[in-house]
Amino acid sequence: MPQTIASAVEHELVVKKSRFLACVQPVAGRAQALQVVAALRAGHPGAAHVCWALLAGGDSAAVDDGEPGGTAGRPMLHVLRQQDLDGVLATVVRYFGGIKLGAGGLVRAYTDAVAQALLRADKTALVRWSALDCQLPYALEGAVRRALEAAGARGLQVDHGPLVRMRFEVAAEAEAALRARLDDLCQGRIGWA
Template sequence: MPVFTLAAPVTAELEIRKSRFIAHALPVADRDAAMEVLRQLRDAHPGATHVCWALLAGGQSGMSDDGEPSGSAGRPILEVLRHHDLDSVLGAVVRYYGGVKLGAGGLVRAYTDAIATALVEAQRVERIAQARLAVELSYADEARARRWMEQHDVVLLESRYGAQVWLAMQMPASEIEAARNTLRDLTQGRAVFPEDD
């Protein structure tokens, strides 16, 4: 099943019974990047009553109700992100309290509607898992390997030169085995793939 991230940040604002809900959904690399975005949102909205959020980022996921009743804000935001098959995405909703209490059920609906409204216009892009491949080859084979990398948009991460040429590259994880076979063919079997760099 494909997993998606967002092509660009999206925002939406709703007013519900005099409270303002400003929803933001944006792609983030990891939890540290998400925490920085939340800090910026708090700085930009010093008068906000709450900045509730949910993060889907592999093993770094999390959420916060930021003072709202437990389970009434972070969890609904998280469920909307999951419903859209998103990863590496932060959903945050800034709330300015308008004086009318919404109750737990009303809050769940408000936070769900706010983030869902922001995602209506969002452009999703498939997130393709990347993997790293290291190869050792002779100096004579380096030019062929680099030409193949250029033709297939393989990213060179690092190169080292000693008795052999050592190259580390990044590509979609699903293409690693085919890349090994191709590099073996290009070097007539001389390419070696060290398990550990």
């Protein structure tokens, strides 16, 4: 099951006088990741490179930012994939120390910087939510509310009109079972939008 991290975690690594400032953090998607990277570039104008890797909602990216191809972004992305993460951005700001590390040294440094930051990160299961909308007779409202509570539904919104309309979210993996449970409970008197 994919995981994400609860909050941003930083780690600094020094290799042959080069400083690698790593940060792993939760992000909603590519747009937010690009904003974070732009802020890092603005905040570290003397940095030689701002490399990053993203896994978020099936969208992935690996950017070497001037480092030799495949020595920064892809190794960082590989670390995220190995840990089955989603909704996570890994960034590494590099201040060049004057000593070249070679391709293998760069891969090790970027990989290690991200891996060390992830060791300190609080990982949580990533829950995907499905939004559902249904209508039912007033007499069934109480029973449906209890079933939603038992299923861990969240964000319940109820409108009372000719029928009771309920909008809520449930964990995507529990959606089919909840629909079947409510269909059975309501004996065909529930309508799904």
